[in-house]
Amino acid sequence: MRVQVSARNRAFHFEADEGEKILYAGLCAQAGLPYECATGTCGTCKAKLVDGAIDDAWPEAPGRRFIKPERGEFLMCQCAAQSDVSIEVASFVYPADPRACRVGTLSGTVGAVRPLTHDVAALEVELDAPCEFDAGQFMAVSAPGVRGRRGYSMVNFARAAQRLEFVVKRKPGGGFSEWLFSEQAAGARIGLVGPLGRATFDPGLARNILCIAGGSGIAGMMSILARAKAADYFSRHKVHVFFGVRTMRDVFFLDELAAYPQADITVALSEEDPPANTRLRFERGLVHEVAKRAMAGKYQNLRAYVAGPPPAVDAAIRVLLLDAKLTTDNIRYDKFS
Amino acid sequence: MARRLICRAAEVPENGLKECEAGGGLKLVVANAGGEFFAFQAICPHQEVPLCEGLFDGSTLTCHMHLWQWDVRTGAPLGIAEAPLQRYPLEREGDALYLGGDSTAIDVGELFNGLSGATLEKLVSLARKESYPAGAVLYRMGDPAEDFFVLESGRVEFQIGRDARVDPAGFMLKKGEVFGWAALLENHPQRIASARAMENSVLLRLNGKQALKLLESDPASGYVVMRRLSGLIARFLTPAGAK
Numbered sequence: 001m002r003v004q005v006s007a008r009n010r011a012f013h014f015e016a017d018e019g020e021k022i023l024y025a026g027l028c029a030q031a032g033l034p035y036e037c038a039t040g041t042c043g044t045c046k047a048k049l050v051d052g053a054i055d056d057a058w059p060e061a062p063g064r065r066f067i068k069p070e071r072g073e074f075l076m077c078q079c080a081a082q083s084d085v086s087i088e089v090a091s092f093v094y095p096a097d098p099r100a101c102r103v104g105t106l107s108g109t110v111g112a113v114r115p116l117t118h119d120v121a122a123l124e125v126e127l128d129a130p131c132e133f134d135a136g137q138f139m140a141v142s143a144p145g146v147r148g149r150r151g152y153s154m155v156n157f158a159r160a161a162q163r164l165e166f167v168v169k170r171k172p173g174g175g176f177s178e179w180l181f182s183e184q185a186a187g188a189r190i191g192l193v194g195p196l197g198r199a200t201f202d203p204g205l206a207r208n209i210l211c212i213a214g215g216s217g218i219a220g221m222m223s224i225l226a227r228a229k230a231a232d233y234f235s236r237h238k239v240h241v242f243f244g245v246r247t248m249r250d251v252f253f254l255d256e257l258a259a260y261p262q263a264d265i266t267v268a269l270s271e272e273d274p275p276a277n278t279r280l281r282f283e284r285g286l287v288h289e290v291a292k293r294a295m296a297g298k299y300q301n302l303r304a305y306v307a308g309p310p311p312a313v314d315a316a317i318r319v320l321l322l323d324a325k326l327t328t329d330n331i332r333y334d335k336f337s
Numbered sequence: 338m339a340r341r342l343i344c345r346a347a348e349v350p351e352n353g354l355k356e357c358e359a360g361g362g363l364k365l366v367v368a369n370a371g372g373e374f375f376a377f378q379a380i381c382p383h384q385e386v387p388l389c390e391g392l393f394d395g396s397t398l399t400c401h402m403h404l405w406q407w408d409v410r411t412g413a414p415l416g417i418a419e420a421p422l423q424r425y426p427l428e429r430e431g432d433a434l435y436l437g438g439d440s441t442a443i444d445v446g447e448l449f450n451g452l453s454g455a456t457l458e459k460l461v462s463l464a465r466k467e468s469y470p471a472g473a474v475l476y477r478m479g480d481p482a483e484d485f486f487v488l489e490s491g492r493v494e495f496q497i498g499r500d501a502r503v504d505p506a507g508f509m510l511k512k513g514e515v516f517g518w519a520a521l522l523e524n525h526p527q528r529i530a531s532a533r534a535m536e537n538s539v540l541l542r543l544n545g546k547q548a549l550k551l552l553e554s555d556p557a558s559g560y561v562v563m564r565r566l567s568g569l570i571a572r573f574l575t576p577a578g579a580k
Contacts, residue, residue, distance in 0.1 A: 008510075011507065046384070317404070321394070322394050325394075328404040
């Protein structure tokens with residue numbers, strides 16, 4: 001099916017397969033369509049149907065609160081073209097950056113599912129074909145029998161990656177995470193679309209780095225740390241990591257984080273006092289407040305990465321804009337939780 | 338018509354924001370910038386996000402959703418923002434803030450907002466307000482490019498190519514957007530695209546030569562306009578972030 005797009009600055013078209021979501025087809029065709037979560041919650045990929053027919057796979061998607069169906073608006077990440085369609089995207093759309101990793105439709109097999117805490121697990125996926133991604137990116141993952149997709153950041157970093165690692169938090173009633181924590185997950189076939197997301201790190205950045213992560217948001221930061229280490233980034237630039245969880249029961253990746261002694265790493269516990277005699281530095285408090293105290297006066301030449309539950313991300317962004325006075329291009333985050 | 342009370346100055350915290358009902362369904366966000374008050378449309382022009390939930394440091398207003406930013410004195414877009422904020426002039430009497438006159442598309446427009454008052458007034462006096470029904474052609478490719486336009490309301494679409502071989506080339510829908518800017522360039526006497534009103538639209542038409550002459554007499558404003566014009570043209574030509 002042909003998808004004709006009229007954007008604010010130009011018009012273009014691409015092909016979409018039957019059942020293929022319009023957003024994914026466009027991203028695979030190197031069109032820089034607007035999106036943030038790519039999985040139905042944020043509403044950023046809103047478009048308007050001008051002509052043709054579409055099928056909405058998830059009419060109850062939370063992101064639908066940002067659209068007006070009576071005006072023909074729909075979410076590109078949830079809708080597939082049923083005929084040739086003509087759509088309108090009310091933003092500026094440019095061709096994808098040719099230096100960015102190409103978005104593709106991938107498949108793989110779930111390997112080990114390793115519990116990290118009472119409600120967080122590490123998930124390994126063996127890809128059928130290797131893929132390229134940048135540190136900090138995520139995949140929109142689908143599982144058999146589970147409706148919709150979920151966004152998960154890669155934990156590892158490798159060129160031509162054959163294996164991807166993710167962190168999954170169990171959410172009661174959350175279709176994907178409940179499936180993953182069930183018996184059926186190991187060995188199951190899953191689909192992935194990606195890599196996605198703008199919160200990328202490349203060593204060519206040549207700036208100090210500040211990572212503020214709440215809970216499973218630490219996943220993408222681990223990839224950034226791995227990329228930085230491979231490029232000997234620590235010898236030239238400071239890397240600060242603040243990892244916030246509620247209690248010691250919720251913390252994970254302590255050994256993995258301790259493997260980066262050159263990085264300045266702090267674990268923030270919001271609901272209990274930190275234990276004594278730890279290898280890593282621990283502080284009591286919400287992660288954005290702990291970061292704010294520790295970072296005062298250290299914001300020069302800095303790029304910040306933020307990930308985690310939306311309220312934690314918003315609070316951190318507030319600190320980065322109002323206290324740190326960072327410019328918006330140096331605050332990178334993807335809200336897909 | 339009676340003046341419309343927006344709110345009391347004391348209700349807006351220092352370097353803070355407050356959403357106010359201006360009557361007639363009009364909602365505004367009022368910003369207190371160190372004791373000076375500015376009012377804007379209450380909802381982000383990007384998505385349906387209330388700006389009163391945004392971030393404000395006394396000079397820059399940021400929508401928390403996608404970090405679009407504006408200069409609080411003018412509503413001019415900063416950084417990644419793709420549209421200006423519509424600013425509503427306020428009049429202060431004691432502690433009371435009233436809605437002042439209506440701001441025109443030129444005041445809020447991406448090229449001219451925030452210019453010196455005298456230059457803005459002269460620009461407004463150059464402008465002729467025109468209404469077009471849906472479907473009306475504003476100009477065709479190859480027509481002489483003497484005037485440029487500021488969108489007041491409605492929607493205008495562009496096409497490139499002629500006859501059977503025409504391709505869509507984007508559209509305008511925000512109050513204050515400027516098009517037909519070939520009239521502000523030297524050596525571009527002809528239209529390079531066709532423009533058509535796709536809804537009933539209201540436009541301000543300004544003569545390019547007259548506007549340039551006016552800006553020459555106020556080079557500080559002229560410099561700002563030229564900088565913005567080059568940014569605007571670049572936006573239609575190059576990928577975001579490309580150097």
